[in-house]
Amino acid sequence: MKIPTMAELMAKGETADILFWVGCAGSFDERAQRITRDICKILHHVGIKYAILGTEENCTGDPAKRAGNEFLFQMQAMMNIQILDGYEVKKIVTACPHCFNTLKNEYPDLGGHYEVIHHTQLIQQLIDEGKLKAEGGESFKGRRITYHDPCYLGRGNEVYEAPRKALESLDAQLVEMKRCRSNGLCCGAGGAQLFKEPEKGNKDINIERTEEALDTQPEIIAAACPFCMTMLRDGIKIKEKEQEVQVLDIAEITARANGL
């Protein structure tokens, strides 16, 4: 699978219909890289003309902004907007709800106007259009899956249904946690927490959330954010449930169901 970059397409005089914004986690974190590749496989499979920025991609500035460093955020944003506009990007799909939120909601004030969707929304669209059928791969029929709402996808942007639709199309048994949708509990990584030690308390947030997920007795905990993925996987490890429970991104589940 050859992953095209915007620069390569431009050199050939071509353009992409959609830019796949990989994000820092998707680029560097080994676990998240697997999700990135699965998103590419899905894009290939349905024949969407896409490209990545490759080494021209830069942090959106999300963790800096949440941590109060508006200078750094805006420097990153302006740099990225210059690159995006240079390639005349109109539509972006992101693998990370933090990139999604920042590009969609915070870049317009700085002059960056794009149609931004999260990969779970793209997957839902492809299912609705009949381009993804959940055929030819692993069967998820009847398997217990619980979905963890990422804050910046759910409460932040009110995307609750797209990831659930993707799971429902697999005929899986979707079991909800006590705190779900707009009441969903954070994994503990947002607001730049992923990059620092937590303050003193009596428990780690990801343990609280993992316990709640385990209460639903799932085979799979579905995630849609690389940060949540890290936090929930750590939680599962600490709870010594790695043998029984997998944490998988919606993109991975979709790719597996389609035999990609």
Place this chain on the structure above:
Amino acid sequence: MTPSVISQLIFAVVFITAVALAAYNARKIIQNIRLGRSERRTDEPGRRLRTMLLVAFGQKKMFKRPFAALLHLFVYLGFCIINLEMLEIVIDGLFGTHRAFSGLGAFYSFLIGAFEWLALSVLVGCIIFLARRNLARIRRFFGTEMTAWPRTDANLILTAEILLMVAFLTMNAADYKLQLLGAPHYTQAGAFPVSGWLLPLLPDSTSSLMGIERFCWWFHITGVLAFLNYLPYSKHLHILLAFPNTYFSNLHPKGRFTNMDSVTNEVKAMLDPSYTPEAADMPIRFGAKDIQDLTWKNLMEAYTCTECGRCTSVCPANITGKLLSPRKIMMDTRDRMVEVGSAIRKNKEFKDDGKSLLDSYITREEIWACTTCNACVEACPVNINPLEIIVELRRYAVMEESKAPTSLNAMFGNVENNGAPWKYAQADRANWAMDN
């Protein structure tokens, strides 16, 4: 002067004093809110009105917790509708009439009957609330910020409402009995479906009944007027401010944090030396150290908070034992605002008192524990946003003081130098695409 004229005069003095005092207090509140920075929240009036009708008037967000919501609805409906009755009470007080609107006939009976049922529902609601607050160990009523005063405040409000409703119903019962006895001045008017139950408990003598009726009448109206002037010192102010507060709600997606135009100017100038910043009234400070650095909306929200603790009860940091409590953020902001406002009124200007919202009230440990997950914002029944204040305080700590936690400084360095929050080389960013 007849006794009636004397009582009319006393009533007029009490009433005018109470209203004047309330107006004076309202002015102070408005002055305090205006200590904040400007922010435009007047676009899309249609959507704002709809939000206010749904959230404040319709109490949409309350119903995430149906039991509390139902009881609250009883008290709220009772409060709104019994206030219609206040108009008649004031007219009777000023003009010495008795049940001035009784000329409305059957409709009047319907109204009085409805008020009585509502009064009963308020009474029941408040008694259950009082028991629930003090006997059931509901965690959100006992946070660290729920010190003696906030807890007393809550109990005072509930007790006052119970007493007012008891006085209202007893007054009606005595009136009804006097009407049945054919006492002069007590014209037959109204229907008394609830207070009628109290008749056997009341004495039979006309003079005792008149004493009870007058006492309850005065107790009720002076109680209401006293309550009106208690509001500015109490969390109960939400009954008024919930309406403007929801009207001026943030209409953007919750994930969007405000853009700092002051920073945009500097960044543009850095990237393009020929750029001349637009002249605007830029704040003197990045982020917020004290309440004057927050917006008027943040300050209005601090006054609107009724300390219900829904925000804190859903906060992931608080749930896991961290110091952060979104409710405390709002209460601290309000307390500091009142302190600064009073000092300014006293000294005619703000003199540095060596204190500030950050550090004197809200600690660094609290603001850095936030995951910016928006659960508190989602949970607030009147659309208060504690997260905005937390982020403003972080902005001050980072941009004015360079005092971020060490590991976050490392993350900033990585973003700046490598284009990623981790220490990886930018050139390796697409390596994942190679090893397929």
